[in-house]
Amino acid sequence: MARKDSEGYDSYPKDAYDDPPQGPVGVHRGARSWGVRLTPFVIVVIAAVAAGVLFWGIFSGEAASLLRGRVSSSSSSSAQVAQTTTAAGDGASSASSGESPASSSGSASPSESASPSESASPSESSQAPTPEESQQVNKAAAISVVNGTAQDGYASTEAQKLVADGYPNATPMNPGDMALPGQTVVWYQNDADLATAQAVADTLGIAAVEQAPGIGAPIVVVLMQ
Template identity: 45%
Template sequence: MARDDRSNYESYQKDAFDNPPKGPIGVHRGNTSLLSRSIPYFIVVVVAVLAGLLVWGFYSGELQKTFAGHNQSQSQTTTSEKTEKKKPAKSKTDTKSNTKSDADASTNQQQAAPQPAQQVNKQTAVQVLNATGTTGYAAQKKAVLDQAGYSNVTAGNPTGDVPASTVVWYANDADKATAQDVANTLGISSVEQKSDAGQPIVVLLQN
């Protein structure tokens, strides 16, 4: 029976399937390097680390703080830019106007500032000159000034040309207040500055 099957098998015409090729059939891949085989594992490790950091940052609040700080910084920058845009540029006219206003204010302050009052100095040298021709008249006026507190008063007679009316002379501006007080004490209305008077204050008595 087996012989009949073999004869029947051999009686068929042989095709490609009856003569299979020798050796491996199909796609043959060569050996891959260690680096190529390690890349997928490295990618998995990196992704796992990033995912872990993301989860840690979310639950610990660090991620929210980072985003909040970034948003706040952007908000402050935007607000600063809007404020700078709203500020009007100062024109040359405004600058000149402000300078003039400051100068006027300084002048007004100087004018409004009270001048220091001059003090009466009763130790100042006062000379009383008698041009009336009445004997002892200068001594009488000296006594009046002595009673008023003046401590450096002398009496005498004038020399040279004299004015026609009674007058009180003072040499320097610092003696003006004292000269006016002397005139008030003696009842004299005329007070004048005379740089060559010879004394700080001179009283010239005339008829």
């Protein structure tokens, strides 16, 4: 006899599972709103923008510029505070010593107030003239032309030659008690008169030029036979 398989859903007794609650339950979810669905995308976009700004700031130098600006501002603030503290300390020390800041700053020591030129030693100021000074011809120098010969008017003639050559202070003289040399010579008193003595000798055709301190004039021309 064949088994009867015609039993259907209605042939079983009803239980709690035959009356499920309305709506989806368990793993089934209802439809989500647009705000909930777009939130992950908004978060990703914000993170991408922040990463791009950070990347741009590092590689464009803007971040370093901002950092340097903050460091320099803090350094200037520290310097101003240090200057204020120093000024306050100086004022306090001046007040405690009974002196004003102006008087204490204005009183310099003699060694500081003296300039190098003023503190030069007398030996440096009385040094011999340089070669450049001794090579300068001074045509305004006083020149004595002494006639050591028996020829009258010889000194006047030679003095006129010097005046014509631009030496207005050439004066003829008699030897008097002067010790005469053995030859015609041009004497000069100082090293600075050497160039002038040499020029005078060239004008008068005299070969001997010698230094003779204490001759009484910068240049002395002694005319001999």
